[in-house]
Amino acid sequence: MADPERRQPLLLDEDLLAEDQDDETYSDELQSYRTSLSSTVTDYKWTHGRRFHSYREGTDAFPSLEKVVGNDLSPIQPSWVPPNVEFExxxxxxxxxxxxxxxxxxxxxxxxxxxxWPKFLRQAYSQTKVGGWAEFQDFHLVNYSEDGTLKEGNNVNKFYELLREACEKINRPVTVGVNLKKWAEDAGFENIEHKVFRLPLGTWPRDPRMKEIGAFNMLQFLEGLEAFSIATFTQVLGWSYEEVQVFLALVRKDAKNRRVHMIHDFHVVYGQRENLVKVTCIPPKIPAMANPKIPTIQLNDGTAFPIIGYGTGTAWFKRGDSPAVNRALVETVKTAVKLGYNHLDGAEGYGTEPELGQAIEESGVSRDELFVTTKVGASVRDIPAAIDASLKKLKLDYVDLFLIHNPFWANTEEELQEAWAAVEKVKASGKARSIGVSNFLKSHLETILKTAKVIPSVNQIEFHPYLQHGDLVPFQESKGIKTVSYGGLIPITRATGGPLDALLSTLAKKYGVNESEILLRWSLERKYVVITTSSKELRLASYLQALTFELTPKEVEEISHLGQQKHYRAFWAGNFASDDRS
Structure with a gap:
């Protein structure tokens, strides 16, 4: 990827800037760019029975593709769609x-x-032909200027800040460009290239090509303002329609200010699905290494619990009605085990228990050397049948930890208490060594503790600096319920651009690790167990570097403090108000 720090700043069109142009004149200039895209774009040429484009005729060395499949959420495709294109x-x-x-x-x-986004790229990978390619192009909607002309208070900047806020609240991030390469790597793509292009806003650049790009960028910005903002600002941020329109007028005015030279980056990432030769040959043997012994803590029932686990959820989730075994997951779990991950986390709701069971069977590792977790979800109203079904899929006689996946299905306290009583019987039967809950709030824990004969050993929750849950963790720890963290990397995967970015980068350089390991170490320093995942062997190995260093108490506190300045919930968000940090 080109280093933005080494790029030459865009030069200004001084002649144009010297002109005292009003808003109407600027609009006329933009209109000239709009009309330059004439109907010749769709005026195809036919040669020797094959169709070629006529726009920039002669630059296409090959006939057009035989078939193109497009996808859209609404049937809004224009009537001039070429005959070899179909939309779903x-x-x-x-x-x-x-x-x-x-x-x-x-x-x-x-x-x-x-x-x-990780799932989106995994699905793209799964439907790319072996040897084929996939390309992902998207914005990183953070404005900047190279000459300092973009000042605090600019309404275009305010617009982007509000748009980012609204989209984060509904879990539809708009700052995705910088993450595309990592997601492509995690999905399995190889030969990945990452290119970053500057998109000026307006016709202020001197370079003719950048001037044209800036004009088209301005056109799409101005014409899309209402589409971007009406629903998000009124339905998510709570503005009135009139308030939005007044604000957009200010945004348009600042956007057309030629003396402010705004830019944002556009990221292009493309990669290839592994070639056929590599797929069909015998997988290379994992290099011999000192498989690290992951430390354990003791649960309240005396069970030894490894402090880092490999999760088969978010990155691998599949529908329960998909019978095919995902061999990629099976192989990745086996790789994780060889690297030293002996704590394997699954769930009925992930749809991946068959893959986890197959991997355990093929790993060659003794059952008593593994710690296996599963969770009951949709079948929670029949827990005896649920544990039997999970054990059958896992090909196991027992699990080490059995959890109720969430409390949100229960309509009454009694339903929750009855479910916990059924889980206690699972432990008594020997089908689970330890039992616990997941995604429970303080009120849910208080409910089951009223009647519990066995105190839950753990509560597995989304936990990271941007979601620290108020008094939930101190409460459950005071009851002997250990905190298990999932989603610990959210600040660098889904919530970038926050107050932690600079500190994580600094600490990563200090300790010679990645920012991922800093976040994992932060949870470990707080004495929590962490669940993480990846499809990449190198990344899984790097996560274990979190065991090789310690953060200072001051650094732990600084991460916690900065994390409180932003709120981001990635999972189960539909059950909470947007500002609910519990």
Whole structure:
């Protein structure tokens, strides 16, 4: 990726800036760029029975593709769609239908539309032909200027800040460009390239090409303002329609100010699915290494509990009605075990218990050397049947930890208490060595503690600096309930651009590790157990570096303090108000 610090600043068109142009004149200039895209774009040329484009005729060395499949959430495609293009009206975040894989998958301008970007890229990978390519293009909607002309209080900047806030509240991030490469790596793509392009806003650059790009960027910005903001500002931020319109007038005025030279970056990431030769050969043997012994803590029932676990959830989630075994997950779990991960975390709701069971069977590791967790979700009203079904999928006689996945299904306290009583019987039967809960709040814990004969051993919760849960953790720790953290990397995967960015970068350099390890270490320093995941062997190995250093108490406190300045909940957000930090 090109280093933005080494790029030459864009030069200004001094002649244009010297002109005292009013808003109407500027609008006329932009209109000239709009009309330059004439109908010749769709005026195709035919040669020897094959169709070629006529726009910039002669620059295409190959005939157009035989078939292109497009996807949109609404049937708004224009009437001039070429005959070899068909559109599907569907949600790309749903499970993609089974069909022959594609030679090329292209995604562009999806920021603000996707809630689970890692899953989106994994689905793209799964439907890319072996040897094929996928490309992802998107914005990083943070404005800057190279000459200091963008000042605090600029209404375009305010607009982007508010848009980012609204989209984060509904878990549809718009600052995604910088993360595309990592997500592509995690999905399994190889030969990845990452390019960053500057997009000026307006016609102020001297360079003709950048001037044209700036004009088109301004056009799409001005024409899309209402589309971007009406629903998000009124329905998410609570503004009135009239308030939005007044604000947008200020935004348009600042956008057209030629003396403010705004830029934002556009990221292009493309990668290839591994070639056929590599897939069909015998997988390389994992290099011999001193498999680190992950330390354990003692649960309230005396069970030894490894402090780092490998999760088969978020990154691998699949629908329960998908019978096919995901061999990629099986192999990755086996790799994790070889690297030293002996704590394996699953759930009925992830749909991945069969893969976890297959991996355990193929790993060659003794059962008593592994710590296996699963959770009951949809089957919570019949827990005896649920544990039997999970054990069958896992190919195990018992699990080390059995959890109620969430409390939100219960309509009464009695339902929650009855479920916990059923879980206590699972422990008594020997089908689970330890039992606990997940995603419970203080009120839910208080409910089951009223009638519990066995105190839960753990509460597994989304926990990271941007979601520290108020008094929940001190409360459960005071009852002997250990905190298990999942989603610990959220500040660098879904909530970038926050108050922690600079500190994490500084600490990573100080300790010679990645920012991921700093966040994992922060949880470990607080004596919590962490669950993490990746499909990449190198990344899994790097996570274990969190065991090789210690943060100072001051650094732990600084991360905690800065984390309190931002709130971000990535999971189960529909059960909480946007400002609820419990």
């Amino acid at each position: 009206v569907d949600d790309v975040e749903s499970e993609w239908p089974e069909r022959p894989p594609f030679d090329f998958i292209h995604s562009r301008y999806m920021c603000g539309s996707i809630s689970d």
